[in-house]
Amino acid sequence: MLTFSDIELQEYIKEDLPYFDLTTHLQECKDKKANLKVFTREDIVVSSSKEAARIAELLSCKVNFFVSNRTELTKGETIIEFEGNYNNIHQAYKLVQVLLEYSCKIATQTNKMIKLIKEVNPSCELLTTRKSFPFSKKFCINSILNGGAMPHRLGLSETILFFKQHREIYNSNKDFYQQINKYKKMAPEKKIIVESSSFDDIKALMQYGVDVIQIDKASLELIEEVIAYKNRYCYDNINILAAGGINISNVQEYAKTGVNGIVTSSLYNCGMADLGTKLTIIE
Numbered sequence: 001m002l003t004f005s006d007i008e009l010q011e012y013i014k015e016d017l018p019y020f021d022l023t024t025h026l027q028e029c030k031d032k033k034a035n036l037k038v039f040t041r042e043d044i045v046v047s048s049s050k051e052a053a054r055i056a057e058l059l060s061c062k063v064n065f066f067v068s069n070r071t072e073l074t075k076g077e078t079i080i081e082f083e084g085n086y087n088n089i090h091q092a093y094k095l096v097q098v099l100l101e102y103s104c105k106i107a108t109q110t111n112k113m114i115k116l117i118k119e120v121n122p123s124c125e126l127l128t129t130r131k132s133f134p135f136s137k138k139f140c141i142n143s144i145l146n147g148g149a150m151p152h153r154l155g156l157s158e159t160i161l162f163f164k165q166h167r168e169i170y171n172s173n174k175d176f177y178q179q180i181n182k183y184k185k186m187a188p189e190k191k192i193i194v195e196s197s198s199f200d201d202i203k204a205l206m207q208y209g210v211d212v213i214q215i216d217k218a219s220l221e222l223i224e225e226v227i228a229y230k231n232r233y234c235y236d237n238i239n240i241l242a243a244g245g246i247n248i249s250n251v252q253e254y255a256k257t258g259v260n261g262i263v264t265s266s267l268y269n270c271g272m273a274d275l276g277t278k279l280t281i282i283e
Helices: 006-016 022-027 049-058 086-120 137-147 164-169 173-177 180-186 199-207 220-232 251-255
Strands: 033-040 062-066 078-085 125-128 160-162 192-196 212-216 239-243 261-264 275-281
Touching: 006 049, 006 086, 022 086, 033 086, 049 062, 049 078, 049 086, 078 086, 086 125, 086 137, 086 251, 086 261, 086 275, 125 137, 173 199, 180 192, 192 199, 199 212, 199 220, 212 220, 220 239, 220 251, 251 261
Parallel strands: 125 261, 160 192, 192 212, 212 239, 239 261
Antiparallel strands: 033 078, 033 275, 062 078
16 A cells, blocks of 8 residues: 655644644643544444554554554444543544544445445456545545555556547547557557547547547446447457446446446545544543
8 A cells, every 4th residue: 555654644733733732731631641542333444544543653642553454344343542641642533533534434435336346347447536635646545545446547647548638639530540559659568548438439449459448428328339349349458448427326337338447536525434432531
């Protein structure tokens, strides 16, 4: 999985704790110690537990244990437990809880979608877009990886994907088709991916040798027609991706068509896991 540096975690801490905790400062509980447990109120897949533990340590708390990423927990089980000075516990607990709530929800929803896909199409993969929350890409990618998916695109620098907007510089689709082989030679280690939603265009793209076709916001009937055409004419080296409006409620229908991958952004907008905390005064 991805690794977060202490500098990155400190920046997250500073957003919530730029100076000190005014509430606990008023309580004047300098000699009190406390224990905090974060538990789940629903079945989840754990994500960002290591980062949560490190945040607690950076705020001078002692971590007693935490559950590893990708672990499946049932309602009532504890994700992490740490103890320390009462003031430090209060500085850490919401930072830890919120981080886990978002990350575990993404990982859990990812895992559910993958299971639904594999039930009907074991060779289909779940892929996530680059449409993560602004300033939170690394966190979102780490969460989907913990859920078992793969990133579709990490950014513009490592993948080649032609959208319809890229074709505006050509006089016709045929002019674009004729450049495909040139692009494959220019980037021999990369896949040439083209997005389309027209059957005639998709057939032409196959004939001109693209590596991957991403079918965007298309009907199930069109995707099934494309898969049938691909199989009939033995375009075995071309992968087909389905994208646009796919979420946990309809993912199985798209997987059943026989596509090689499902592309989705929905996992970045699935809410928060239902987690709770229990604080106990030690002395």
